[in-house]
Amino acid sequence: MTPYTNMKSAANNLFSAKLRSLLAVLGILIGTASVVALVSSGHLATQQALAQFKSLGTNLLSLSIYNDYQKPQDQAQQRKLSLTNALSLTQISPAIKLAAPYTSTYANVTYQGQQLNASVIGADQTLATILNLQLQAGRFVSLLDHYEPYCVIGQQIYQQIQALGIYKPIGTQITIGSNIYTIIGVLDNSPENGFFTYDINQSIIIPISVSILLSKYSEINNVIFRLQENANIDAVKTALTNKINQVAPGKNIFIRSAKEIIEKMQAQQQTFTILLGVIGGISLLVGGIGVMNIMLVSVTERRREIGIRRAIGAKKSDIQLLFLIEAVILSLIGGIGGVILGIAASYVIADFSHWPFMIFVDPPLIGFGVSVAIGIFFGFYPAYRAAQLDPIEALRTE
Amino acid sequence: MSSIIELKNIHKNYVNGDVITHVLQDISLSVNKGETISIMGASGSGKSTLMNIIGLLDKPTEGEYLLLGQPVINYSDNELSKLRNKTMGFVFQSFFLLPRLNAVENVSLPLLYRGISAHEAKDRSLAMLEKVGMANRANHKSNELSGGQQQRVAIARALVGQPDIIIADEPTGALDSKTSQEVLDLLLNLYSEDGSTAIIVTHDEGVAKQCHRMVHIKDGLLVDS
Numbered sequence: 001m002t003p004y005t006n007m008k009s010a011a012n013n014l015f016s017a018k019l020r021s022l023l024a025v026l027g028i029l030i031g032t033a034s035v036v037a038l039v040s041s042g043h044l045a046t047q048q049a050l051a052q053f054k055s056l057g058t059n060l061l062s063l064s065i066y067n068d069y070q071k072p073q074d075q076a077q078q079r080k081l082s083l084t085n086a087l088s089l090t091q092i093s094p095a096i097k098l099a100a101p102y103t104s105t106y107a108n109v110t111y112q113g114q115q116l117n118a119s120v121i122g123a124d125q126t127l128a129t130i131l132n133l134q135l136q137a138g139r140f141v142s143l144l145d146h147y148e149p150y151c152v153i154g155q156q157i158y159q160q161i162q163a164l165g166i167y168k169p170i171g172t173q174i175t176i177g178s179n180i181y182t183i184i185g186v187l188d189n190s191p192e193n194g195f196f197t198y199d200i201n202q203s204i205i206i207p208i209s210v211s212i213l214l215s216k217y218s219e220i221n222n223v224i225f226r227l228q229e230n231a232n233i234d235a236v237k238t239a240l241t242n243k244i245n246q247v248a249p250g251k252n253i254f255i256r257s258a259k260e261i262i263e264k265m266q267a268q269q270q271t272f273t274i275l276l277g278v279i280g281g282i283s284l285l286v287g288g289i290g291v292m293n294i295m296l297v298s299v300t301e302r303r304r305e306i307g308i309r310r311a312i313g314a315k316k317s318d319i320q321l322l323f324l325i326e327a328v329i330l331s332l333i334g335g336i337g338g339v340i341l342g343i344a345a346s347y348v349i350a351d352f353s354h355w356p357f358m359i360f361v362d363p364p365l366i367g368f369g370v371s372v373a374i375g376i377f378f379g380f381y382p383a384y385r386a387a388q389l390d391p392i393e394a395l396r397t398e
Numbered sequence: 399m400s401s402i403i404e405l406k407n408i409h410k411n412y413v414n415g416d417v418i419t420h421v422l423q424d425i426s427l428s429v430n431k432g433e434t435i436s437i438m439g440a441s442g443s444g445k446s447t448l449m450n451i452i453g454l455l456d457k458p459t460e461g462e463y464l465l466l467g468q469p470v471i472n473y474s475d476n477e478l479s480k481l482r483n484k485t486m487g488f489v490f491q492s493f494f495l496l497p498r499l500n501a502v503e504n505v506s507l508p509l510l511y512r513g514i515s516a517h518e519a520k521d522r523s524l525a526m527l528e529k530v531g532m533a534n535r536a537n538h539k540s541n542e543l544s545g546g547q548q549q550r551v552a553i554a555r556a557l558v559g560q561p562d563i564i565i566a567d568e569p570t571g572a573l574d575s576k577t578s579q580e581v582l583d584l585l586l587n588l589y590s591e592d593g594s595t596a597i598i599v600t601h602d603e604g605v606a607k608q609c610h611r612m613v614h615i616k617d618g619l620l621v622d623s
Contacts, residue, residue, distance in 0.1 A: 005516050016498050308494045311455060312555070313483020313511040315476050391455050395494070 010325040017298070024294040025334040031284030032338020032371040033345060038280040039363035040346035042273035048355045049265055052194040053258050056132060060195055060258040061225040061233070063240060068252045078250035080219040083212060085247040089223060093239045095231035100126035101223045103211040104198060107177040116160050118153075119203045120176055122211020122218075130226050131196055138170045138185030145207040151176070152185035154201040174204070177214065181206060195224065195258060233257045281370065287334065288374035295327050295382035299389075306386055307394030320387035327379020328372065335371030339364040400467075402562060402595050403429040403452060408461035410447050410618075421447045422458070423618045431562075434586070434596040436606035439615035446567070448615060449599050453486050453565045454478045466562065483511050487556030487594075489585070491568035493548040495540040501527060501551045502536040508559040526554040530584055546577035550584065557588055564596040570605055582608060 014021040065081055086101035103122035110116065127133070128140045140152055151174060153161070161169050169183045181204075190200050212218050227236060237255050244253050299306070306319055314322075343359060350357040410422035421444045429435055439445040450456035451463070454470065463470050470481065487508075495504045505523035510516065527533045530550040540548050549569065556564055569585065570578035582605060585596065598609060606612045614621040 002510070002513075002516065005510050012498055304494070305496055308496060309507070309511075310479070311453070311482065311486075311488045312508045313479055313486075313559075315479040315511075317476075318479075318511060392450055395455075395490075 006321055006325050007329070010322060010329055013298075013302075014326055014329060020294055020297070021330060024291045024330045025337070027287030027290035028284070028331045028334025028371050028374065029287070029337040029341060031280070031287035031374075032335050032367045033341035034283045035277055035280030035370065036339050036342025036363045036367040037345035037349065038276035039273055039366065040342065040360055041349045042269065042276045043360050043363065044346065044350050044355045044357065045353075046266070046269035046273070047358070048353075049194075049269065050262055051356075052192055053262050053265070055191060056130070056193055056195060056258070057226075058259045058262060059227045059229055059231065060130070061227055061236065061240075062195055062256045063223040063225065063244070064254040064256075065219075065221055065223075065244060065248060065251045066254070068250065079248050081244065081248040081251070083208060083220065086220050086223055089225075089240065089243065092243050093231075093236050095228050095236050096225050097228055098126050098130055098226040099223055100124065100130050100225075101208060101220045102127055103208060103218055103220055104222070105177075105211060105214055105218060107214075108175075109204060110175045111161055111172075112164060112166075114164055116157060116174075117202065118157050119198045120211070121198060121200075121203045121205045122208040123205050124208050127205075127224065130224050131190070131193070131200065133190055133200065134188040136186045136188045137168075138183070140185055141205055141207045143207070143209070146209055147213070148207060149179055149181045149210065150184045150207060151181040152187060152205045153183055154187050154199075154203045154205075155189040156199075156201040157204060158186045176204065176206070179214075194261070195256075197222070233259060277366070280367075284367075284370060284374055287371075288331075288378040291327055291330055291375060292378035292382060294330075295323060295379055296385070298326070299323060299382050299386040302386075303389060303394045303397040306389050307391050307397065310389075310391035311395065316387040319389075320383045323383035323386045324376065324379050327383065328375045331371050331375025331379075335368045335375075338371060339368050342367060400431055401428040401464075402431045402433075402466060403427070403597075404462075404464035404467075405452070406462040406464075408448075408451065408458045408463070410444070410451065410456070411459045421618050422451075425461070425615075425618075425620050427613065427620065429563075429595055429597065431595055433611065434598065434609040435611045435613055436609040437597060437599045437613050437615060438601070438603075438606050443615045444618040445599050445615045449565060449567055449597065452563075452597060453488065454482045483508055483559065485562040487559065487561035487564045489549070489552055489556045489564065489566040489569045491571040493540070493545070493552045493572070495548055495551055495555075497540050500537045500539050501532060501543070501554075504540070504551055505555045505558050508555065512559060523554070523558055526558040527551070529557075529588065530554045545573050546581060549573060549577075549581050553581070553584060553588070557594070560594075562595060564594050564598075566596065566598045568600055569598060570600070570602060578602075578605070 067078060083101065087099065090096050090099045100123065105120045107120050109118045124143045125140050141150055158169065166172060169186065171182065173180050173182055187200065240255060241253055244251065309319060343364065347357050405425055405427040408422055408425040412419045412421060425448060437445050437448060447456060451458050465485065473481065502520060502523045505526055506519040509519035509522060524533065524536060527536050530553055532547060532550050532554060535543060535547060543551065566585065570581055573581060586608060598605065600606055
């Protein structure tokens, strides 16, 4: 038997038992599709999560300073990080390019008597540089504004104001807490990023010098740094910790680097993706058992055919191959269909979750490879049984 | 004439628990090239087992079998399959065509298992179908053919590989008497053309008489006549 005639014969047999073949194919198809869809979605989620950190570059560092309430006896010695000290942090290491200190306060914000939903951030123009904030109109707040009651509003705030019928808010006034500020700029919509704790679109930014004066509790809690490419992150971290302990003693310090976060997330997501793949693999396994079941039925039904073929001169290996090829064709069709369905499903998932969609090479390859392997694995035993049949017994079958 | 099949003291026993059934006892038989032999016997006499042993589908418990002068008792399953393919042509009572294949595909099978290309196998099978008068039904499946037509196709399948021996198990058992004679004529005419040897297992005295030699088997023992 040449491979071609074997294939033709197998296809012929499968086609004559359409419904049964379809059911076997369906099992493999669903299994493959779930592997492909789950692994692809895992990849897409990873890409999406990483994009939040990668969009601003991997050379970012964030420093958080907060009071240590575990040690109340130290509170007397605690000192706030002053603006001057915060700004001079750029000097402690040549690896630091930019430093953007910022404060955050919760305050009641009203515009023309209408309450707005906003976070109030105190910052200077360096924050706009590091976070790559784009202005739709006006300008950003600057250190040169000193104590001027100016503010810049995020895109969502702008939309809330628009809803009140104001389309050109620059120059109009907004009440934050008990003070009135003049709007000097409107920010474009800026993409979410994992490195800045607040949603910049939902924020109102006021000059940092102003924010520090607002209450006795106002202080600089955060600094974002942009480092030189290939900076030694650990060295910068140590230098920063030492400096902060010196200029603002008694505080807890927490430093995160974009690079480390990305690496950690990648490792986590990889585990997650493997887990998803295994879950998908289970349904593929079930599909494989379906193929085995149907092949066993087929062997039992075709005992006489096996006997005839053996009498005519088919070797055991010929019979084995005949049934194995059928199982492989079933899983091949299921595999191809599953890959297509899986990619389509991951597209739907991406669309639904508002993730950018892309096709990855490895999930289809894995899904396809595993489905064919499953076909061979689960097709082997029925084919073996067929080959081992005694030709006389097989011929006697009614 | 050289002897093509040489059975010497063949025994076949089946063991079922403590009970040993002697299906064949001390059978010795030799068949010459070009000879047609009918094996007759009641059901359960052991004639099917004898036929299966001659046809290399079964192995005797004891005894010697020389096929074309070669001892085949210790051949492996693979070697026996190849030997069956080359030397044996089987014709069965219920035709045993593969229902999913058409006539020409059925006839091609022995050639395909021999490794002959699909194209050549088809040409040779069509020529063989022509000889048995079935060329116009080459693309019909077995359920579209009458019993006599199916048996003609089955004969074509048995002969297409030019085997040394035809083994026919009740070839006319499922056919009416007129068709039986046509099929038998076909078998006998094609034998003599090709000079094949034939072993026909039958109940039918009329069929047996048309063979060169008649052999009776009773309770596993050969009763020459």
